[in-house]
Amino acid sequence: MNPRAGTVGRMALGKDYAAQDCSLARALEVVGERWTMLIVRDAFYGVRRFSDFHVHLDVPRAVLSARLQSLVETGVLRKDGHDYVLTGMGRELWPVVHTLARWAEDHLSAEPCRLFLHAACGTRVGPDGLCAACGRAVAPEELEIHAGPGARRRTDPVSVVLRSPHRLLDPIRT
Amino acid sequence: MNPRAGTVGRMALGKDYAAQDCSLARALEVVGERWTMLIVRDAFYGVRRFSDFHVHLDVPRAVLSARLQSLVETGVLRKDGHDYVLTGMGRELWPVVHTLARWAEDHLSAEPCRLFLHAACGTRVGPDGLCAACGRAVAPEELEIHAGPGARRRTDPVSVVLRSPHRLLDPIRT
DNA sequence: CTCCTAGAGTTCAGTGAACGAACCAAGGGG
DNA sequence: CCCCTTGGTTCGTTCACTGAACTCTAGGAG
Numbered sequence: 560m561n562p563r564a565g566t567v568g569r570m571a572l573g574k575d576y577a578a579q580d581c582s583l584a585r586a587l588e589v590v591g592e593r594w595t596m597l598i599v600r601d602a603f604y605g606v607r608r609f610s611d612f613h614v615h616l617d618v619p620r621a622v623l624s625a626r627l628q629s630l631v632e633t634g635v636l637r638k639d640g641h642d643y644v645l646t647g648m649g650r651e652l653w654p655v656v657h658t659l660a661r662w663a664e665d666h667l668s669a670e671p672c673r674l675f676l677h678a679a680c681g682t683r684v685g686p687d688g689l690c691a692a693c694g695r696a697v698a699p700e701e702l703e704i705h706a707g708p709g710a711r712r713r714t715d716p717v718s719v720v721l722r723s724p725h726r727l728l729d730p731i732r733t
Numbered sequence: 734m735n736p737r738a739g740t741v742g743r744m745a746l747g748k749d750y751a752a753q754d755c756s757l758a759r760a761l762e763v764v765g766e767r768w769t770m771l772i773v774r775d776a777f778y779g780v781r782r783f784s785d786f787h788v789h790l791d792v793p794r795a796v797l798s799a800r801l802q803s804l805v806e807t808g809v810l811r812k813d814g815h816d817y818v819l820t821g822m823g824r825e826l827w828p829v830v831h832t833l834a835r836w837a838e839d840h841l842s843a844e845p846c847r848l849f850l851h852a853a854c855g856t857r858v859g860p861d862g863l864c865a866a867c868g869r870a871v872a873p874e875e876l877e878i879h880a881g882p883g884a885r886r887r888t889d890p891v892s893v894v895l896r897s898p899h900r901l902l903d904p905i906r907t
Numbered sequence: 908c909t910c911c912t913a914g915a916g917t918t919c920a921g922t923g924a925a926c927g928a929a930c931c932a933a934g935g936g937g
Numbered sequence: 938c939c940c941c942t943t944g945g946t947t948c949g950t951t952c953a954c955t956g957a958a959c960t961c962t963a964g965g966a967g
Contacts (some may be wrong), residue, residue, distance in 0.1 A: 576771065579790070580846050580885045580892070583774050583830060586837035591770065593925075597750065600757050609944055616753070619926050624945060634840075641944075648840045654861070655836060656757060658828050663760035666808075666822045672754050687828070687870060688861075696861065711754045718754070767954075783915055793955050798916060815915075 589633045590652065594618045595626050599635065599649065600656050603699055604721055605731040607642040615717035645728065653699040653727075654688055661686040670709025675702045678726065699727040763807045764826065768792045769800050773809065773823065774830050777873055778895055779905040781816040789891035819902065827873040827901075828862055835860040844883025849876045852900065873901040 576584035590596055597616055606612055613623055627643055630636040635649040645652075657675065664671050665686060675684050678701050682692040690697050706722040713719075716733045725731070750758035764770055771790055780786055787797055801817055804810040809823040819826075831849065838845050839860060849858050852875050856866040864871050880896040887893075890907045899905070 579771065580883075580887050581771075581774070581834070582837035582841070582843045582845060582883070583834040584771060585841050585843045586833045587770060589837070589841065590833075591765075591767070593765075596761060596765065597753065597755075597758060600755070610942090613944095619928095620945065621927090621947080622925060651836060651840065654832050655829065658832060659760045659764075660755070660757040662825060662829060663756035663763070666825065667756070667759050667763065669756045669759045671756060709756070713754050784913090787915095793957095794916065795918080795956090796954065 589630075589635065590655075592626065592629075594622060595630065596656065596659075598623070598626055598630065599645075599652055600660075602636065602643065602645045602649065603653060603656060603727050604704060605725060605727070605729050606717060606721075607644060607730050609641070609643075611717050611731070611733060612643075614715045615713075615721075642730070650699060650728070657684070657688055658686065671707035672710040674705045674707045675727070676705060677701060678703045702727045763804075763809065764829075766800065766803075768796060769804065770830070770833075772797070772800055772804065773819075773826055774834075776810065776817065776819045776823065777827060777830060777901050778878060779899060779901070779903050780891060780895075781818060781904050783815065783817075785891050785905070785907060786817075788889045789887075789895075816904070824873060824902070831858070831862055832860065845881035846884040848879045848881045849901070850879060851875060852877045876901045 575588060590599060594616065598612060598618075601612055601615055606615060609623065609627070612618070612627070613620060616623070618626075627636065630649075631638050631643070634646055635652070636643045637646045638644075660673075663669050676682065677684055677690040677693065677697050680690065680692045682690050684690050684697050684702065688696050703724055703726055704721070705724045710722060717731070720731045720733055750762060764773060768790065772786060772792075775786055775789060780789060783797065783801070786792070786801070787794060790797070792800075801810065804823075805812050805817070808820055809826070810817045811820045812818075834847075837843050850856065851858055851864040851867065851871050854864065854866045856864050858864050858871050858876065862870050877898055877900055878895070879898045884896060891905070894905045894907055
């Protein structure tokens, strides 16, 4: 079902779920379109500039532009000069991003390519977002990102910078 | 950005993120396409039959068929006769579904249309999936679904049945 | 045995979103 | 003034979603 690398298939996702009487549907109208979740993830990793998102995600400029605008409109991102920065509302998406990523690692036999360590104690947070050592939930600002064993070597400058350990939400410099 | 009710816009979402070196991208290849997350949600609510998914979601039969097959292939659902049932791997998506839904309620000013109560104590679980009374994470089988204040009245038989309180994962009968 | 119906899909033409390459605009050096 | 980088927009092509019509199979009723 997954075409080999090189053939990048496409599929259409949807934005509207008008008939659905459910807050999950509302959420998916905001972050459920193709690429949107990966843009939010990159924002957590410290990506802020249009060109950095573009280089790292290989998403068409037109789509990236539309997604960023839409995220700003809905209040997930805020535009600060040429930077796109997560708002409070956006930062609260961290549990969603982290839980989904951990689910894939634990059930799709995907080796982790990034590890999230509680900066205060160096412990890797669990699938539930709790620090095993401290027993508390860890906010993204308190997490350090490290390259994991499954990290394949993308060579674009953004990928390179993202492999060096840093705090989540800390802006990267390319 | 959200068109008024009646105009059901469409957008394309994608399935492949071949170039992405990230387990989140792997997860989105499985559950990131249009409708897929809502199908999984319905499965948690107790929906199991093709026609019930179809009636409740208003998704084209062709798409529903493709999504169900794909979810079976990836091991999120298991086919039991004419029933599509969540596997263990599928049930572990509950935190993702619940966190996303709660995020929308808390940040998109969407009134909850469904409440999830810890069956053992009747307490509504928090955005983090923890029972405030018991202090523990609650598995979906331990949750009772109740209609919330934001429930608009869809009149299809599946929606009607889903408004009566029942355990998550308990098959509904229409 | 045959007809009838319901459930579970498949097929297919039309539409619209994503793709990607080319183009445009503004700002900063040299 | 010209060139280069950043941050987009435009536009033709491709491809997934949509919705309506059609098929297939399994039960019942007569």
